[in-house]
Amino acid sequence: MPELPEVEVTRRTLLKFIEKKVIKNIKINNPNLRFKIPPNFKKNVTNQKVIKVLRRSKYILIYLKNDYVMIAHLGMSGKFLIKNNYSKDFLKTSYYSNEFSTKHNHLEFLFSNDLKVIYNDPRRFGFFLLDKISKLHFNKFLSKLGPEPLSKDLKKDYLIFKTKATQRTIKTLLMDQRFISGIGNIYANEILFLAKIKPNKISAKLSLIDVGRLHSSIGKVLKRALKLGGSSIKDFKSSVGEKGRFQNEFKVYDREDLKCLRAGCSGLILRVVSQGRASFFCNECQN
8 A cells, every 4th residue: 555655756746747737528437436426526627726745644635726635545556647648758648558457547637738637446445525625624534644754743742651551562552543643554663663662562662762762763764765756566657657766765665584784783674464564574673
C-alpha cells in the first residue's frame, strides 16, 4: 500500500499538471471501487476548476471551485496515469504504457489543457468521495487522523505523552493513523531501525532518549524517502512514470538474514510476522 512518501509524490505530480485546470468531462468505466462512486460525483465535478491539490495522511484532496473536495485514496494498487493525446514529446515522459491493463482504468478525467488523468486500480481497494470544504473537519476518514509526521504539530512532548499512555508495541502505534498520519509498514520498520528501537517494544517502556531518537528518525526517514521519490517495491511510479529510489537504501525492510548495515554492528536482520504484517529489525543494535 502506498504510504506518505508515495502519496505525496503522486500529489505533487498531479498538482503540477492539473492545478488551475478545468475538468471538462469524466468517464466512469467502473463505479465499483472500494466504495461505489457517489451518484452526484460526475455532476459536481464536471466543468469545475481545480483550485489546489493537498494531502492528508494517505488521502489526496482535490479542491474544486464549487467548494467541493474530491477525496481520493489509492488503496493497495491504485495509481494515477497522465496522458496527453496531442503531444508526442509529452508521451515520452507521461505515466502511461502498455504495462498497465486498460481494463483497470476505472475513471478518466479529461482536462481543459487536453490532458487526461486516468485512475487505474487492479485490486479496486482505492476510492473516490466528494465532500464540501466546510464539512471536511467532520469527514469520517479525515476527522480522527493524527498529526502529520513532517509538520510542526508532531512535537516530542506529544510522542512522550502518547507512548506512555499505551501498552501497544511501538510499531503498532506508529502505524495507527490516529496517532501519526501516513506511516505504514515499510517506513515504520526503517524509522525504528534508525531510532535503534525493536518493533515489538512496548510503547510505555520507551525511555526519553528512545522517544527523542524516534522523533528525529521519523523526520529523517520520511524526508529522505520524499527526496528519492518514494519506494518502488512492486509497480509504484509517480504519475509521470518515474520510479522511486528509496528502496535502494532500505536498512532492514525485506533484508531478512542479511548483515546489519549500521557501522560497527555485527548483527543480522530478522523477520517476524505479527497480525499479518512482517517486521524487520537487527538482532543486536535495536533494543
